[in-house]
Structure formats: C-alpha cells, structure tokens
Amino acid sequence: MSRSRRAASPGSVRSGPAPKRWLWWMFAAALAAGAAFYAPQISHAVHRDRLKQMSEERLRVEVSARPADVDARYQFALALGRSGQHLDAIRELLTVLQRDPLRPEALNDLGALYLLEGRYYESLVSLRQALAARPNYALAYANLGRLHVATKMPFTAARELQRAVELDPNNIDSLIDLGEAYQRTLNYSQARQTYERVLKLRPNSQRARIGLGKTLFSLADYAGAESTLRQVLAANPSDASALSSLGRLKLETATTDEQLQAARDLLRQAVRSDAADPEGWYDLGRVAVKQRKPAQAVEFFRRATQLSPDHPGAHYQLGMSLQLAGKEAEGRRVLAEFRMTSLRSREQGQLEEQLYQNPKDWDAMARLAEIDLETGQLPIAALRCQQLGQGAPTHPKLPGLIAQLARKNAAAATSRPSASGSPGSTNPLSAPPSP
Numbered sequence: 521m522s523r524s525r526r527a528a529s530p531g532s533v534r535s536g537p538a539p540k541r542w543l544w545w546m547f548a549a550a551l552a553a554g555a556a557f558y559a560p561q562i563s564h565a566v567h568r569d570r571l572k573q574m575s576e577e578r579l580r581v582e583v584s585a586r587p588a589d590v591d592a593r594y595q596f597a598l599a600l601g602r603s604g605q606h607l608d609a610i611r612e613l614l615t616v617l618q619r620d621p622l623r624p625e626a627l628n629d630l631g632a633l634y635l636l637e638g639r640y641y642e643s644l645v646s647l648r649q650a651l652a653a654r655p656n657y658a659l660a661y662a663n664l665g666r667l668h669v670a671t672k673m674p675f676t677a678a679r680e681l682q683r684a685v686e687l688d689p690n691n692i693d694s695l696i697d698l699g700e701a702y703q704r705t706l707n708y709s710q711a712r713q714t715y716e717r718v719l720k721l722r723p724n725s726q727r728a729r730i731g732l733g734k735t736l737f738s739l740a741d742y743a744g745a746e747s748t749l750r751q752v753l754a755a756n757p758s759d760a761s762a763l764s765s766l767g768r769l770k771l772e773t774a775t776t777d778e779q780l781q782a783a784r785d786l787l788r789q790a791v792r793s794d795a796a797d798p799e800g801w802y803d804l805g806r807v808a809v810k811q812r813k814p815a816q817a818v819e820f821f822r823r824a825t826q827l828s829p830d831h832p833g834a835h836y837q838l839g840m841s842l843q844l845a846g847k848e849a850e851g852r853r854v855l856a857e858f859r860m861t862s863l864r865s866r867e868q869g870q871l872e873e874q875l876y877q878n879p880k881d882w883d884a885m886a887r888l889a890e891i892d893l894e895t896g897q898l899p900i901a902a903l904r905c906q907q908l909g910q911g912a913p914t915h916p917k918l919p920g921l922i923a924q925l926a927r928k929n930a931a932a933a934t935s936r937p938s939a940s941g942s943p944g945s946t947n948p949l950s951a952p953p954s955p
Contacts, residue, residue, distance in 0.1 A: 567591065571591055571592055572595060574595065574599075575599070576596070576599040576600065576603060579592060579595055579599050582596070590619050590623075593615055593616050594613070594626055596612055597609045597613045597616065598629065601629065601632075601633055606637055607637070609629075610630065610633050610634070610637075613626050613629055613630045614630070617630070622653045623653070624650045624653040624654035624657055624660070625650075627649045627653060628646070628647065628650040628660045629948075630642075630646040631643045631644070631645075631646030631647035631660070631663055631667075632663050635666060635670060635948065636948075638899040639899065640667060640670070640899050640900060640902065640903035641902055641903045641907075643667050644664075644667060644903065644907075647660050647664050647667065648664075658683075658684045658685075658687035658691065658694070659688075659948070661680050661681070661684035661687065662684035662691070662694040662697065662948070663948050664680040665677040665678070665679075665684060665694075665697060665698070666697060666948060668680060669697070669700070669704070671900045672897075672900065673876070674701050674704035674705045674872070675705055675872060675873055675876035676875070676876050677701045677704075678698065678701040678702060678705055681694060681697055681698040682698060685698055690721055692718055692721060692725060692728075693948075695717060695721075695728075696715070696718055696725070696727050696728050698714050699711045699714035699715045699718070699735070700731060702714060703731070703734065703738070706738075708735050709739075711731070711735045712732065712735045715728045715729075715731045715732035715735060716732065726752055726756065729751060730749070730752055730759070732748050733746075733749040733752065733762065733765055734765050736748060737765065737772075742772075745765075745769055746766065746769060749765055749766045749769070750766070753766070758793045760794030760800070761794075761797075763786050763789045763790035763793060763800075764786075764787065764797060764799055764800045764803065766786050767784075767787035767789075767790055767800070768783075768803050770782055770783035771783040771787075771803055771806060771807060771810075774810075777811075780810055780811065783803075783807055784807045787803050787804045788804070796827060797827075798823075798824040798825075798831055798834065799824075801821070801823040801824040801834075802820070802824040802831065802833060802834045805817045805818075805819075805821040805834070805838075805841070806837065808820055809841060814841045814842075814845040815845050817844075818838065818841045821834050821838035821841055822838060825838060829895075829896075830865070830895055832861050832862045832865055835854060835855075836855065836858045836862075838854050839851045839852070839857075839858055840855070864891055864895070868888065871884045871888050871891075872888070880911060882908060882911060882912035882915050885904055885908050885912075886908055886917040886918070889905055889921050890917070893921070893924050893928060896928075898925065898929060898932065901921070901925055902929075905921050905925055909922075
C-alpha cells in the first residue's frame with residue numbers, strides 16, 4: 521500500500537505544470553481574440569478623434585478623398601455649421617443620414633441647423649427622430665426647448681429644458697436657456713435659482729450674470745440687480761444687454777432730473793453697442809416722455825416698433841406720444857392697433873398654456889396658426905399647420921390655413937429670417953469647438 525502511494529506520487533508531481541501551461545495558452549488565445557475583436561473599434565475611435573482635430577479645409581480635403589467616410593462627412597458638416605454655412609452643413613448631414621439613418625447626433629444637429637434657418641417643422645421632425653434613436657438625449661431635449669422658445673411657446677420650452685437639465689445637470693447652455701424660459705413664463709424665483717446654480721458651476725458666465733440681474737430687477741431687488749449688472753460691465757463696459765438692463769433699472773427708480781439723465785446716458789450707450797435691440801430704443805422713448813420731449817419720444821418709439829412690430833408697449837407709447845406731439849389722427853390709429861395687438865398677445869398666452877396642458881388641443885393649435893398668419897409669423901404658422909395636418913388632418917380650418925399660408929409665402933419677397941428665439945451664444949450642435 522505504501523509502495524503504490526509512493527509510486528503514484530511522482531506522476532502527480534509531473535502532471536502539475538501541465539494545467540498551468542494550458543491556462544496560459546487559453547488566456548493568451550482569449551487575449552488575442554479580444555484584441556482582434558476590439559481592434560477595429562479602437563481604430564475607429566482613433567480615426568474619429570483625428571477628424572475632430574481637423575480644420576474645415578482639411579476636412580474638405582478628407583471628404584473629397586474619401587467620399588464614403590461617414591465620420592469625415594459628419595465632422596465636415598459640423599465645421600460648416602460653426603462657420604455659418606448652414607445650408608451646406610444641412611446638405612452634408614442629409615448625406616450622412618442617407619448612409620446612417622439612425623445616427624442621433626446627426627439628427628440633432630440637422631434639427632439645430634433647421635432651427636437656425638427658421639425651418640421650424642423640419643427642426644421639430646429631426647429632433648423628434650433624434651430622441652427616437654436615443655430616448656435620453658439631453659442635447660436634443662435642449663434644442664427642442666430652444667425651438668419652442670423661438671415659436672413662442674415658453675411653457676413647453678421650460679418643460680423640455682427641465683428634462684435636458686435632469687439628464688445633463690451641469691450643462692451650462694441648457695441651464696441658462698432654462699433660466700430664460702422661466703423668465704418668459706414669469707417664474708422669477710425658479711429663474712433666480714437656475715442662474716445662481718450656473719454661477720456656482722461657472723462663476724465667470726456673463727450670460728448667467730446678466731440673466732440674474734434682469735431677474736433680480738423683476739423681483740424688485742434693485743440693489744442686487746444693480747450690483748450684478750455692474751459686475752458684468754466691469755468686465756465688459758460695452759455689453760449692450762447689461763447697459764440696457766441697468767438703464768431700465770435707473771429709469772424705473774429715477775426721482776430727479778439728474779437720475780433720469782443718467783438712465784438716458786446708459787441707454788444711449790446700449791443702442792450704440794447694439795442698434796438692433798428694440799428694448800433700448802423703447803426705454804429711450806420712455807425717458808423722453810418723462811423729460812416732456814414728445815417729438816423725440818416718437819422717433820425712439822418708431823424705431824422700437826420697426827425692430828419689433830409686435831411690441832405692445834412701444835405701440836401704446838408711440839400712440840400716446842403722437843397725440844402729445846399734435847398728430848392726433850395717427851396717434852388714435854396707432855392706439856387702435858395697440859389694442860388689437862394687446863388682445864392678440866393675451867390670447868396667444870392663453871392658447872399656449874392650453875396646448876401645454878393638452879398638446880392635442882387642435883382648436884387651440886388652429887387659432888394660434890391664424891394669429892401667426894395675421895402677424896406675419898410665416899415659419900411659425902407653417903409649423904402649426906404641419907402639426908395640425910399630422911394630428912388632425914380633417915380639421916375644418918386646415919384647408920383655409922394652408923391656402924392662406926401659400927398665398928403669403930408666394931407674396932413674401934425676402935428670404936426666411938433666422939429663428940428669433942435662437943440663443944445668442946449657445947452652440948446647439950453636438951460637438952462644440954474647443955475653447
């Protein structure tokens with residue numbers, strides 16, 4: 521018995537290393553198989569990173585040399601979009617989507633470019649497709665919010681931007697746009713919290729600081745608003761938005777001629793920095809009214825209404841100033857227009873809130889389309905007609921709306937305007953350039 525055990529022991533010793541060698545061989549084979557499997561993916565990632573570093577001209581050469589390279593075409597489209605060549609960028613993205621129809625980044629970027637071109641329905645369709653391809657796509661939700669700001673639906677915009685921020689809590693652009701949406705819905709306490717949150721994340725954000733200053737002004741915290749706006753002007757003395765907001769604050773709180781003149785000086789600086797801002801001209805008109813200069817007030821209010829034809833305050837003040845300047849008949853006509861504009865604006869707000877509560881309220885949608893046609897907002901009217909045709913194709917008002925839209929589009933001599941609600945410094949594309 522003992523001999524057999526001793527005889528068996530050498531065999532057991534020799535057989536020990538064999539399983540270890542097999543384990544090493546199996547591990548090496550698995551490693552080789554993994555490398556073979558992942559090598560194309562790693563190579564693809566390196567290629568994409570290389571493309572992201574290329575200039576627009578280098579990408580143009582790359583696309584010309586390799587027209588079937590979808591990644592190169594996509595990066596080229598982004599470069600074109602950033603340089604303002606929106607139509608060329610759209611064509612490139614459509615080519616990308618012909619070859620890769622479910623690429624969510626391309627769908628989002630196509631929607632963003634359509635938004636910048638005022639093509640609201642195409643923007644809506646593309647952004648919804650992006651969310652169908654990637655349901656929790658924060659940037660697509662943010663761009664949907666921007667689309668609804670542009671189409672004067674701030675309640676809907678706030679909801680979509682809230683979702684974007686839930687998915688990407690530290691995205692500065694989405695947070696600032698959410699703050700602006702809260703301002704548009706008069707939710708100033710939430711706007712304040714949102715801007716303060718941005719400034720904790722990025723203390724040097726001037727957009728957030730201006731938004732906070734405006735919000736504090738709306739909350740009647742005049743000292744806080746002035747302090748905040750002056751911080752902006754300390755960094756950039758010619759910032760038109762900060763100058764205009766501070767000028768308005770000074771106008772509202774002025775009790776002496778000297779304070780009124782100080783408000784005027786700030787507003788003059790604001791319109792010199794940005795002559796296309798109707799609010800600066802409107803407030804200059806209000807200063808002129810307080811200084812009992814009706815002829816000058818008429819000049820400023822006319823400029824404001826030219827820049828913003830649906831500005832109710834400017835229309836009202838223009839009518840009153842015309843009468844004070846001795847132009848009573850024109851003043852009465854302008855005031856009649858103001859009353860119609862004011863009623864329309866109030867009705868629009870009510871209808872938008874109805875749609876926010878019930879997106880399938882097709883009667884509200886049809887009435888909004890009518891108002892958009894009356895006020896010349898043709899891209900917004902087209903969006904609503906498309907939505908109505910998709911959701912309620914037998915609605916009795918739809919044929920008349922489509923016919924009226926076609927007539928007005930045929931009569932329009934100018935090209936489509938850019939989206940009025942597009943954020944000034946927000947980059948809505950998937951891959952912003954490096955700072």
